[in-house]
């Protein structure tokens with residue numbers, strides 16, 4: 001059995017002061033009085049037995065890092081939760097899969113060695129890509145999302161097409177792997193370390209074969225996973241990982257990217273993986289600030305206090321998650337913005353889903369766009 | 382501690398690695414009565430199709446069928462009532478919607494859309510059913526084995542776990 005004491009030590013949960021700040025910042029606790037990050041830490045320390053793994057609350061946490069950001073004792077909550085989930089998973093316990101488990105099945109299927117995917121049909125002639133290049137663009141699971149969520153008309157690939165357009169304009173013709181796998185973020189986050197490792201190894205192999213020394217990612221989860229988790233689990237991967245926003249912000253700064261005027265009001269949502277977890281807050285705002293005529297308004301919760309989109313790793317989605325999404329959309333509407341921009345394809349899906357509410361629908365409806373596609377659309381002709 | 386790994390029962394009986402592994406989801410009404418009729422008439426149909434009885438084909442969804450592929454199925458056959466005579470009115474129509482989505486997902490995965498097939502079985506028509514099962518089995522034989530070899534970990538939901546630990 002997984003050593004809970006070790007987890008408590010490694011995640012620094014032992015230094016918890018029982019102050020409760022985490023619970024006050026937690027979006028789940030705000031809507032579910034039975035959930036409290038502080039109590040999870042408390043129970044793990046006091047029980048330290050197998051019952052900790054049986055705790056259903058383990059799967060409710062969104063790993064949004066709101067608690068981690070505010071904790072004065074530096075408890076690494078994400079690590080703590082993932083380790084406990086890993087222990088639970090080893091005993092055959094898991095969260096509740098949403099969407100009939102289709103996305104989990106996809107992730108597991110993608111771990112197969114001999115897969116020969118057909119995932120690049122959306123590439124058009126306007127998007128310049130090369131068979132080999134120094135730079136590889138990591139698409140992520142958007143081709144699958146776009147198909148699976150066709151009902152919601154999520155347009156998940158817009159983030160990818162926008163990113164390639166931006167790269168091309170910066171003079172970069174990226175390689176794209178036809179057999180790229182899911183990055184494994186969700187399996188790792190659900191405690192399936194073994195499944196994660198299979199995907200990670202496949203991707204490292206694919207990237208090595210492409211000869212690229214730099215991988216550009218637009219998906220926040222993919223970015224965090226490739227940049228932080230791959231080296232953590234696999235050692236030196238042999239490539240550098242950059243977020244597209246870093247490149248674009250730099251190009252805006254040195255004047256190589258210019259925009260035409262966009263007379264709109266937008267608000268930007270910081271995805272957990274990009275904001276709190278990777279610290280990318282300024283880049284999107286700098287980029288938007290360079291678009292003439294564009295008015296940027298902030299939601300009540302933004303930057304490090306930004307609201308999570310409410311769901312994680314395609315599991316345990318229920319009324320609490322919905323309430324968090326409603327809260328976020330209400331904040332976005334309250335800004336009076338025409339468009340809500342998000343950099344994460346999953347945040348986009350979750351928020352689009354919440355907008356389909358028959359009763360609240362009209363209250364929540366706001367145009368939502370992928371950050372990269374919006375910025376690419378504003379490029380000077 | 383070692384992981385409890387469990388290969389689903391259906392595949393454990395699947396003896397010979399060279400034989401195709403096909404999962405057949407069968408609706409309890411039109412299709413199952415067809416199977417019974419085939420049995421009564423002593424008709425032969427491919428033994429590599431492992432049949433799973435459901436109350437209605439409306440029970441299947443994309444996740445369930447993808448799961449079968451994740452567990453190593455080479456093909457998935459869905460046997461239900463003809464549209465319009467579903468016992469729950471809309472079940473088979475829902476299944477058809479799912480199949481359209483499943484085919485797209487299988488295409489993306491490079492498995493091709495031919496590995497899943499829905500047959501609308503006229504109530505109790507054993508001959509028709511046996512023929513269609515055999516045709517599908519032949520098709521899967523021609524396509525060859527699925528490239529997916531993953532053996533999944535057994536999953537237990539947290540709220541059911543108390544009885545297990």
Ligand code: SF4
Nearest residue numbers: 016017019020022071
């Ligand atoms: S904020 Fe940190 S120190 Fe305070 S209760 Fe939460 S984990 Fe403990």
Ligand code: SF4
Nearest residue numbers: 026061062064065067
């Ligand atoms: S990571 Fe987010 S959801 Fe999980 S306990 Fe912390 S604040 Fe709550």
